[in-house]
Amino acid sequence: MKVLAVSGYKPQELNIFRPDSEEVSYIIKTIEKRLQSFLSEGLEWVVVSGQPGVEQWAAEAAIRLKEEWPDLKLAVLPAFMQQESKWPEHAQARYHRIISQADFTDVISKREYENPGQLRTRNDFIVMKTDALLLLYDTEQPGTPRFYLEAAERRSAKETYPVYWITPEDLQVTVEELADRDYDPFIE
Incomplete structure (x- = not known):
């Protein structure tokens, strides 16, 4: 796998309402761990649409990992x-920081928002342009990531398209590992 799409919940779906919330740092660390395992197997690109939440946090994880893995590239493909x-404002600022550090950016629909079909088109486009999907999602807690999962399932009906998961259990493992190391989520 060379090109990986990453998505998951929006902040409010995780009951995260502050951009500097401790939980965000644990999510980013968990994503970093998963990306590192893919990097050791040949991952070259991380692709997100840049939505607030997991997609922005995954972009930040990829940007951090570029220090150790300079060949890693980040693509940001917004729907519109x-x-x-x-x-x-804080989500806009984070997005603009990410865009400024991305290796490739392009808007899928060259228009402003018109209808929800643009979001489905984005999901299908990103799934078609990648080799696999990493999704922070719990099927017991419905939310917007299901739309990416549906796009992945549509592609999987025709050909192999792996979906990798970050689960609540994965996040808990990260919290416990970092607690053992006296990790301070506010110091990076």
Whole structure:
């Protein structure tokens, strides 16, 4: 696998309402661990649409990993122009920082938001352009990641398309591992 899509919950779906929340640092660390295992197997690109939550945190994890893995590339493919215009200011700022450090950016629909079909098109496009999907999702807790999962299932009906998971248990393992090392989530 050379190209990996990453998605998952939005912050509010995880009951995270502060951008500097301790939980965010644990999610980023968990994503980093998963990406490192894929990097050791030949991963070259991480692809996100840049939505707040797991996608932005995954982009930040990829940017951090570039220090150790300089060949790693980040692509940000928003569904439509000005996708960030309705987000809170902190999410917009985070998005613009990510875009400024991405290796490739392009808007899938060259128009501003018109309808939900643009989101489905984005999901299908990103799934078709990648080799696998890493999804922070719990099927017991429905949310927006199911739309990426549905796109992956549509592709899987025709050909092999692996879906890798980050589960609540994976996050708990990270919390416990870092607690054993006296990790301070506010110091990076």
